Amino acid sequence: MEEQRSPRSPAWGGGPPWWRHGPPRWAGPPGWTGADPGNAAGRAGRLPWRSTVLVTVLVLLGSQFAAHAQGGDRVALDPFARGLLLVGCGLLLWRQRRPVLVAFGTAAVTLVYLGAGYPYGPVFVTAAVGCFGAVVAGHRRAAWAAIGMLWLGHLLMAHWLYHWLPPAGDRAASWTREIGVATWGVAIVAVSELVRVRREQWARDRAERARAAARRADEERLRIARELHDVLAHSISVINVQAGVGLALLDSDPEQARSALTTIKEASKEALGEVRQVLATLRAPGDAPRAPAPGLDRLPELVEQAAAAGLAVEVRGTLPKLPPGIDLAAFRIVQEALTNVVRHSGSRNARVRLESSGDALRLRVDDDGPGTGADAGGSGHGLAGMRERAAVLGGTIEAGPREDGGFRVLAVLPLRAKEIR
Numbered sequence: 001m002e003e004q005r006s007p008r009s010p011a012w013g014g015g016p017p018w019w020r021h022g023p024p025r026w027a028g029p030p031g032w033t034g035a036d037p038g039n040a041a042g043r044a045g046r047l048p049w050r051s052t053v054l055v056t057v058l059v060l061l062g063s064q065f066a067a068h069a070q071g072g073d074r075v076a077l078d079p080f081a082r083g084l085l086l087v088g089c090g091l092l093l094w095r096q097r098r099p100v101l102v103a104f105g106t107a108a109v110t111l112v113y114l115g116a117g118y119p120y121g122p123v124f125v126t127a128a129v130g131c132f133g134a135v136v137a138g139h140r141r142a143a144w145a146a147i148g149m150l151w152l153g154h155l156l157m158a159h160w161l162y163h164w165l166p167p168a169g170d171r172a173a174s175w176t177r178e179i180g181v182a183t184w185g186v187a188i189v190a191v192s193e194l195v196r197v198r199r200e201q202w203a204r205d206r207a208e209r210a211r212a213a214a215r216r217a218d219e220e221r222l223r224i225a226r227e228l229h230d231v232l233a234h235s236i237s238v239i240n241v242q243a244g245v246g247l248a249l250l251d252s253d254p255e256q257a258r259s260a261l262t263t264i265k266e267a268s269k270e271a272l273g274e275v276r277q278v279l280a281t282l283r284a285p286g287d288a289p290r291a292p293a294p295g296l297d298r299l300p301e302l303v304e305q306a307a308a309a310g311l312a313v314e315v316r317g318t319l320p321k322l323p324p325g326i327d328l329a330a331f332r333i334v335q336e337a338l339t340n341v342v343r344h345s346g347s348r349n350a351r352v353r354l355e356s357s358g359d360a361l362r363l364r365v366d367d368d369g370p371g372t373g374a375d376a377g378g379s380g381h382g383l384a385g386m387r388e389r390a391a392v393l394g395g396t397i398e399a400g401p402r403e404d405g406g407f408r409v410l411a412v413l414p415l416r417a418k419e420i421r
Contacts, residue, residue: 047093055129056089059122066121075117075167084113088126095133103139103146106130111153117166128188135192136199143192147185154181226332226385228275235271239264241309241342263308295327296320299352302335306350309342317354320361326413329389330363333397336382337365337409345369345407360395361413368406386411 063085067077075081088109095102106127113123127150134143157165158173246260274294296319303313322330334352341350347369355362386409387397395413402408 048096049093052089052092055092055125056086059085059089059125062122062125063119066119070119073167074119077118081113081116081118084109084116084118085123085126088113088123092126092129092133095130096137099130099134099137100139100142102130103127103134103143104149107146107150107153110150111157114154115157115161115165117170124184128184131188132192132195135189136196138196140193140196144189147188151182151185154178222388226388229382229385232271232275235267238267238305238309238342242267245310263305267305267308293324293328294331295322295324296331296334296354297327298331299334302331302338306338306342311338311342311348311350313338313350313352315352315354318356319354320356322361322415326361326393326415329393329395330361330411330413332389333363333386333409333411334365336386340382340409341365341367341369341407347406356415359415361411361415363409363411363413365409366402366406370405 060082063077063081067074088106091102091105091109107130110123110127114120127146131143131146134140134146155178158178162170162172242260242263246257246264249257249260299315299319303315306313338350338352341347345367347367349369350365350367353362353364353366355364383397383399386399390397390411390413393413395411398408398410400408
């Protein structure tokens with residue numbers, strides 16, 4: 001992602017960022033910089049000592065061999081030459097913190113080294129590593145400018161300034177050598193661009209995996225919230241109604257109060273069982289559920305529980321054979337609709353109608369009573385949960401008052417919906 005910088009960028013020592021192009025420095029694959037890619041403090045606090053020491057040894061030894069091979073054609077290595085090599089390699093320690101400064105610094109040191117007449121050889125490695133680091137860090141224009149500066153400087157020294165530069169009696173370089181130097185620079189840029197693109201792809205893949213994991217976590221959290229809401233809202237509504245009946249009839253009709261208490265016991269036992277099933281799934285997500293998920297085959301139990309709460313339910317239509325996910329969603333939608341009738345409707349009658357066509361299941365729950373406006377302790381998430389269940393399967397929910405009074409919930413669930421846990 002693009003880094004926001006101030007008009008005076010620290011990577012250029014305070015100059016205007018005309019060279020800035022591409023994304024900022026960021027971590028590549030794990031182990032690339034020796035620090036945790038997720039730990040910015042670790043990346044900023046560590047210097048690449050090991051790789052820099054390795055490059056330094058390569059440059060010093062390689063330059064010594066190059067000096068022997070080129071003999072009297074170039075100036076022999078002296079302390080100043082070795083100092084330049086050490087300065088160029090030492091700059092590489094900051095190639096992650098100040099990639100632009102390192103790219104231009106190593107190119108400048110290389111030009112001074114060549115201008116002093118010292119042997120050709122691994123001195124170009126320092127400039128290559130510096131420009132490579134700038135490209136993969138996102139400072140592409142700066143790296144290209146540094147490579148261009150190095151090539152143009154070498155071109156001037158090798159074809160026009162060689163009369164005044166050591167060694168004495170030097171001749172103009174061949175254009176074949178210049179083509180080789182230019183090819184070397186293009187190769188550095190090409191390899192650097194390939195690495196940069198690959199690292200950006202790694203970053204995009206990591207970000208996409210993180211987003212996918214977050215989406216899965218959100219979907220699972222919503223699924224669990226819906227399950228717990230539907231189980232507890234229905235059972236506690238029945239318990240609430242029956243507790244009121246029991247309290248009202250405790251003295252005048254003990255037998256009816258006993259029946260209400262029995263209903264409370266059965267409803268609470270069933271609720272505890274379903275809550276344990278949800279919690280068991282959370283504790284062992286890789287295991288299969290110990291009990292099957294509820295479906296429309298348990299619709300008679302819903303009718304009995306509603307009857308115990310004083311609501312007469314009439315069911316019309318046949319119970320179709322449904323896939324597990326759709327069966328569970330249909331059951332929970334009917335359960336929540338009946339719960340809302342118990343809690344919020346003045347009617348003591350409800351009708352459930354099931355219609356199964358070739359590609360969709362239609363569920364309709366109607367009651368004839370006006371809303372009571374009573375607060376039965378609900379969370380207000382019932383209709384939202386029903387809509388979420390239907391939307392997950394590609395279906396729809398319509399809920400609202402009927403023109404002739406009462407309330408209607410109409411659900412349409414596609415029978416070939418994609419199953420989503």
